[in-house]
Amino acid sequence: xxxxxxxxxxxxxxxxxxxxxxxxxxxxxxxxxxxxxxxxxxxxxxxxxxxxxxxxxxxxxxxxxxxxxxxxxxxxxxxxxxxxxxxxxxxxxxxxxxxxxxxxxxxxxxxxxxxxxxxxxxxxxxxxxxxxxxxxxxxxxxxxxxxxxxxxxxxxxxxxxxxxxxxxxxxxxxxxxxxxxxxxxxxxxxxxxxxxxxxxxxxxxxxxxxxxxxxxxxxxxxxxxxxxxxxxxxxxxxxxxxxxxxxxxxxxxxxxxxxxxxxxxxxxxxxxxxxxxxxxxxxxxxxxxxxxx
Amino acid sequence: xxxxxxxxxxxxxxxxxxxxxxxxxxxxxxxxxxxxxxxxxxxxxxxxxxxxxxxxxxxxxxxxxxxxxxxxxxxxxxxxxxxxxxxxxxxxxxxxxxxxxxxxxxxxxxxxxxxxxxxxxxxxxxxxxxxxxxxxxxxxxxxxxxxxxxxxxxxxxxxxxxxxxxxxxxxxxxxxxxxxxxxxxxxxxxxxxxxxxxxxxxxxxxxxxxxxxxxxxxxxxxxxxxxxxxxxxxxxxxxxxxxxxxxxxxxxxxxxxxxxxxxxxxxxxxxxxxxxxxxxxxxxxxxxxxxxxxxxxxxxxxxxxxxxxxxxxxxxxxxxxxxxxxxxxxxxxxxxxxxxxxxxxxxxxxxxxxxxxxxxxxxxxxxxxxxxxxxxxxxxxxxxxxxxxxxxxxxxxxxxxxxxxxxxxxxxxxxx
Numbered sequence: 001x002x003x004x005x006x007x008x009x010x011x012x013x014x015x016x017x018x019x020x021x022x023x024x025x026x027x028x029x030x031x032x033x034x035x036x037x038x039x040x041x042x043x044x045x046x047x048x049x050x051x052x053x054x055x056x057x058x059x060x061x062x063x064x065x066x067x068x069x070x071x072x073x074x075x076x077x078x079x080x081x082x083x084x085x086x087x088x089x090x091x092x093x094x095x096x097x098x099x100x101x102x103x104x105x106x107x108x109x110x111x112x113x114x115x116x117x118x119x120x121x122x123x124x125x126x127x128x129x130x131x132x133x134x135x136x137x138x139x140x141x142x143x144x145x146x147x148x149x150x151x152x153x154x155x156x157x158x159x160x161x162x163x164x165x166x167x168x169x170x171x172x173x174x175x176x177x178x179x180x181x182x183x184x185x186x187x188x189x190x191x192x193x194x195x196x197x198x199x200x201x202x203x204x205x206x207x208x209x210x211x212x213x214x215x216x217x218x219x220x221x222x223x224x225x226x227x228x229x230x231x232x233x234x235x236x237x238x239x240x241x242x243x244x245x246x247x248x249x250x251x252x253x254x255x256x257x258x259x260x261x262x263x264x265x266x267x268x269x270x271x272x273x274x275x276x277x278x279x280x281x282x283x284x285x286x287x288x289x290x291x292x293x
Numbered sequence: 294x295x296x297x298x299x300x301x302x303x304x305x306x307x308x309x310x311x312x313x314x315x316x317x318x319x320x321x322x323x324x325x326x327x328x329x330x331x332x333x334x335x336x337x338x339x340x341x342x343x344x345x346x347x348x349x350x351x352x353x354x355x356x357x358x359x360x361x362x363x364x365x366x367x368x369x370x371x372x373x374x375x376x377x378x379x380x381x382x383x384x385x386x387x388x389x390x391x392x393x394x395x396x397x398x399x400x401x402x403x404x405x406x407x408x409x410x411x412x413x414x415x416x417x418x419x420x421x422x423x424x425x426x427x428x429x430x431x432x433x434x435x436x437x438x439x440x441x442x443x444x445x446x447x448x449x450x451x452x453x454x455x456x457x458x459x460x461x462x463x464x465x466x467x468x469x470x471x472x473x474x475x476x477x478x479x480x481x482x483x484x485x486x487x488x489x490x491x492x493x494x495x496x497x498x499x500x501x502x503x504x505x506x507x508x509x510x511x512x513x514x515x516x517x518x519x520x521x522x523x524x525x526x527x528x529x530x531x532x533x534x535x536x537x538x539x540x541x542x543x544x545x546x547x548x549x550x551x552x553x554x555x556x557x558x559x560x561x562x563x564x565x566x567x568x569x570x571x572x573x574x575x576x577x578x579x580x581x582x583x584x585x586x587x588x589x590x591x592x593x594x595x596x597x598x599x600x601x602x603x604x605x606x607x608x609x610x611x612x613x614x615x616x617x618x619x620x621x622x623x624x625x626x627x628x629x630x631x632x633x634x635x636x637x638x639x640x641x642x643x644x645x646x647x648x649x650x651x652x653x654x655x656x657x658x659x660x661x662x663x664x665x666x667x668x669x670x671x672x673x674x675x676x677x678x679x680x681x682x683x684x685x686x687x688x689x690x691x692x693x694x695x696x697x698x699x700x701x702x703x704x705x706x707x708x709x
């Protein structure tokens with residue numbers, strides 16, 4: 001089975017250890033790489049993409065280091081970086097043609113593939129528009145389209161849904177689920193809902209290290225029994241936020257607030273234990289960075 | 294090939310490229326025309342003075358069949374001096390200041406270029422000071438061609454007395470210059486100066502077009518995507534470099550050719566047959582006519598501009614953003630001029646010669662180097678500045694191209 005293996009990857013910048021001895025084997029399916037901003041996800045993604053070299057360690061694809069595979073690795077690779085950069089003078093079609101040529105697609109394949117992706121990503125109407133004039137969501141969709149042009153075996157998406165509206169997110173998730181069959185798809189994100197329903201496996205990154213890996217079900221076991229809901233008077237929510245990690249709060253018509261919180265023990269008599277979600281785990285692991293969602 | 298075409302299309306899609314290409318064309322036409330406006334003549338038609346300027350003056354000169362044009366024989370030179378001395382005496386004028394303009398234009402103007410050369414030939418070999426017209430002996434002027442070698446030797450001794458090898462090399466070069474010289478109306482020193490100005494301006498435009506080629510990718514972050522693709526490293530870098538060369542090289546050549554065509558059409562093609570020694574120094578080393586000098590200057594400048602572009606692309610591949618790339622590129626366009634002015638003697642000339650844009654500055658242009666007598670010395674071996682300048686440029690082009698490709702491919706310490 002196809003696999004991408006990271007072996008003791010470390011990236012040391014002048015004054016910061018961005019990735020610290022990461023070892024991880026990624027297999028076909030959608031992988032969620034979760035972590036707060038600054039956790040080292042983007043640096044790790046860049047090293048997987050081969051545009052940044054690790055200070056130590058190596059990345060191996062099907063037993064061969066990617067540095068040795070050179071062009072043949074890039075041939076089966078698709079990448080959408082966190083900041084989607086493009087030439088401002090390009091229209092959507094010009095840009096996709098340019099990337100298609102760089103990816104080595106023939107003229108016929110280029111035409112066919114671009115038409116297909118424009119349709120699937122609802123970009124047909126703007127194909128002759130300059131990318132710079134598109135909305136954030138549309139730009140992101142163009143970014144996703146370029147990554148899919150060569151039908152990559154390995155697809156790396158760094159914060160792919162930023163700027164997408166809820167409907168676009170759902171469509172994007174469905175597209176990826178369909179696409180991920182027999183392929184490796186890694187989605188780096190701090191938006192848990194992006195990967196909660198489609199990731200077969202997750203890896204959680206903190207301070208440059210992978211601190212948890214597993215399926216969503218396996219991971220949420222770490223917070224099993226620690227997720228509670230209760231109702232409190234509206235004027236007490238401030239106190240609660242100081243005392244426990246609040247995952248969610250919702251104003252109810254009767255003037256109370258429904259709380260979802262994380263704690264080892266219940267904080268009120270009427271608190272009910274509920275089934276944990278990936279988001280709960282995320283906030284458990286990143287209490288400082290998390291905040292109310 | 295598809296990649297190259299798309300890259301050319303990408304660069305041509307930018308507004309700044311079109312703006313600069315448009316500006317280059319306007320500037321070319323303007324600079325080719327301006328020297329015409331310096332032309333003038335005052336005519337005396339039955340006591341009525343008429344002043345013609347610009348194209349009208351040029352038209353007058355082109356139609357006026359003056360026997361002075363053609364082969365510059367010793368007899369014509371002697372006659373020109375005799376006539377000038379006669380008029381100077383008639384109008385009691387030491388430097389020609391009292392001669393009425395209509396007389397000057399009718400009798401003397403066309404032989405100005407001769408007199409300038411004659412004075413240079415008979416300049417004091419020790420001080421280099423040229424005699425006044427009235428101090429010249431017309432009989433001696435007949436020996437004009439016989440004195441040229443002696444004059445060149447004295448020039449070389451004055452400038453580079455410690456290097457007899459330079460004098461020897463200069464004399465060997467000058468030996469190939471065809472004599473007697475030729476002189477026709479239309480050979481304009483002003484036009485040659487404006488060609489230098491055009492070359493400098495066009496080179497600056499080319500640098501502005503080439504500077505963002507790599508840096509704009511870094512600035513926009515688009516290189517992260519492109520370098521993850523099959524051909525996104527060395528092949529993309531090569532396509533970018535080639536497209537920059539094609540666009541800037543074609544634009545520069547087109548402007549240069551257009552300038553020569555416009556200028557020669559305005560002044561008349563006859564002038565291109567004039568020996569460059571008539572317009573510049575009488576002992577100029579290249580065996581060129583003005584027409585050949587125009588083309589040689591353009592051809593050499595194309596090489597220098599390509600070297601400048603290759604260096605700018607290297608800077609662009611190193612820079613983090615467009616501003617740094619542009620600043621770096623433009624700095625190196627003017628650096629040879631600064632080096633030549635700020636550094637003493639040979640050091641300044643060597644630095645000016647080695648820098649990738651050496652030869653396109655206003656004061657250190659290739660044209661002025663071709664009309665000058667500067668030799669650079671390695672031990673006791675002397676090499677003419679122009680030869681060295683062009684050889685170094687030709688070597689620098691592939692060096693900076695390879696460095697740009699290497700830098701682009703290695704960005705982020707990525708393997709190739």
